[in-house]
Amino acid sequence: MAELGIILSLGLLIFMAYRGFSVIFFAPVFALLAALFSGMALLPTYTEVFLPNLANYAKVYFPFFLLGAVFGKAMEESGAAKSIAKAIVEKLGKRNAILSVVLSAAILTYGGVSLFVVAFAVYPFAASIFKEADIPKRLVPATIALGAFTFTMDALPGTPQIQNSIPMKYFNTDLYAAPVFGILGTVIILASGIAYLEWCKRKAQAAGEGYGEGHTNEPVIVEDVSLPNPILAAIPLISVLVVTLILQKSIFPHWNISSWVTKAPYNIAETGVIGTMNNWALIIGLIFGIALAFIINPKRIKGNVAKAINAGAIGSLLAVMNTSSEVGFGNVIKTLPGFKSIAHALININPHGSPLLSEAVSVNVLAGTTGSASGGMSIALDMFSKKYMEWAASSGVSPQLLHRVASMASGGFDTLPHNGAVITLLGIAGLTHKQSYKNMFVITLIKAGTCFLLIFLQSILHFV
Template identity: 80%
Template sequence: MLAVLGILLSLGLLMFMAYKGYSVIFFAPVFALLAAVLSGMAIMPTYTEVFLPNMASYLKVYFPFFLLGAVFGKAMEESGAAKAIAKAIVQKLGKKQAMLSVVLACAILTYGGVSLFVVAFAVYPFAASIFKEADIPKRLIPATIALGAFTFTMDALPGTPQIQNTIPMKFFNTDLYAAPVFGTTGAIIIFVVGILYLEWRKRKAQAAGEGYGHNHSNEPELVEDKNLPNAWLATVPLIAVLVVTLLLQKLVFPQWNIASWVTQAPYNISKAGIVGTMNNWALIIGLAAGTFIAMVLNPKRINGNVAKAINAGAIGSLLAVMNTASEVGYGNVIKSLPGFQSIAHALTNINSGGSPLLSEAVTVNTLAGVTGSASGGMSIALDTFGKNYLAWAQKTNVSPELLHRVASMASGGMDTLPHNGAVITLLAISGLTHKQSYKDIFAITLIKASTVFVLIGFTTIFH
């Protein structure tokens, strides 16, 4: 009992410190070790033999995606492509569809491979401007950006190159386009219900006489930029990421006898992991191609800023990946504790007689909430239970592609608790607080999480 209480105390303190603005890179190991001590484990061996190795393992596999994704995003920003896309959508739809235009701008950038953090920075100035013009409360901006960037294009739509859609490939030998019908249906539901919720919140606020508000912080100065590329041309790097990745995953790599040389020294990749590894290579090459095109897209604007884009992207990726890796290390320490075994047993025995999808969704969602990270929680869940779920799926004739899509979509549910890094960053960019805007961000999260379970229910009934 004390071990379970130690886990809950540790998680509560980590959420509290993150809520107060303290770095999880520092406090994740501190509170992981606190939970370990309360479970009777030694401090230093837990830190050096459990926390750090698992943190390093996550970095080894996923650092390229964080690095290239961040550099690609900065290249899109420095070339003016991200701004051109956002501006074109906002201007086309106008203030009457302010929320829809912001959601679509975020969705297009996110689905094209621009990192969530860069999307928030790129779209916020336009969101603030059009919300102010339409007299919509500013406190609704974070939830609007979250719907466009943190939900259906992050992990539901097949093909999205975001990290949350790449992680399951390693465990289920799938690709970015796994379970297209399930994912697309979920994306449509999330988009429609999310827009309806935001519009309802807007009408309710305006009926009460609440407008954009005054004396806000971090108000952007929207300066007219004459060097922006054509909006359609600006989408070419985004399309390139998706097309190159798709061609390599579906057509090129499957035709090569890669196993004949990568399973031998010095690579020694297991035959079971070859498909997942090749899919990772495809995305790395796709992001590299998109970055190159973004850099040559608008020479007048990016001239002299190539080094800035690369350096800023690289530095930004370090903070993002270290935050997530620290949370993965934290989660793996929690996973090793005796108190976690009873929790794990309860999670894996959900619907034990039927499909593994419900158990997987609950487990991934729970661990994403514990770590405050979609990718971190999903990595721990699949590292721990992935083989069990795959075997379970084979026994019940469930496609590995469904395991991939459910894990991916479920990870973007409870990960957005107050200690989530993306939530903290989004609020900081907007100049708003948890008290002002978190309730609506969390509501969007509930819509996202509920959709996964509704679809699992339909899939189970008609399976």
């Protein structure tokens, strides 16, 4: 009965999220349903398991959601995001429509703009150039997803997205962990994804399928003379990366703060000081980016500063509560007796080899279950990170590799149909799962498959 309750609760949560219902409401409902099947008390499970785990996730990662959302809105209100996307699309032209959209989304994501803002910023130009090149509109979501939801989200070293910052806490690493592994992953994902989308384009055009008619949410491109110069617009993005890099690599490593931050009132664990400092570096980097985004185009931003801050703050609350609720749900599930056999199976994959395969499978399974890359990864690392660190030490695996594998695996099967970013992107484009999700799922398979391919290659070549 316990295993049935887990499966039923997971299935219902996925179904309700797919149907557009809020996981903030239904995550605790179905967590308690699973607890009921296991014979656990409902109210104690809610108040002493679900809510504390929800609150702990929000406590640790809220600054990244808040600052990332405000930074994205500042880039949007200043016209910087639009300027960068427009410049790339116009420069590469309709012959390279797919590449131009991927690069537009990738540059914004790698610069720290939130995924949702990237989708809104890039979509009008993507739809416009696809229409001009007579490429089926149904390929637009997969193209944006390749640029925003894959290699720049968690593979490319230095990306300030939350999927790359979470492992720092567990492995005392920084955003640039395992650069060779991450760069190889980036090359494979980008090349394979572009090749697949170009093949889809050629196949559709050979069959006589064009952009299509009767679409909804068609963008109207209005010439905006108040956009900043694209080079100027890129400065806030570059500043996030540069400031974070300098702090993590050159300044914070020389700070000896353990003697006081490990004591009251801070009580940071000795093993987590470096990871915590690297989190501080990202917070400072995002603050620099926000300030510069407000400065670069004063004519356009005048009167919109409050709008950007308020909209970003409000949007961040919804995002962090969605993910925190999924984390609360997952933590209830992991306490149930029926989950012990699943956890045992996950941690004992390849028991005599390196921990990387077990870690990749565990993070992928939990990210797919919750429909959240950051939520699934947090649950997996809360459960298994200490075991993985011990396992890595005994098998000669670097903590940097644990960081990069966890990060990349989280962006694999998190993009199942109930994922919030998938639903939002399809809504922006005015398309349905039936029309566009198949191509998005292939991008998901490429992303997930690349992580496992690199684990296999690393076991032979031993690169970091």
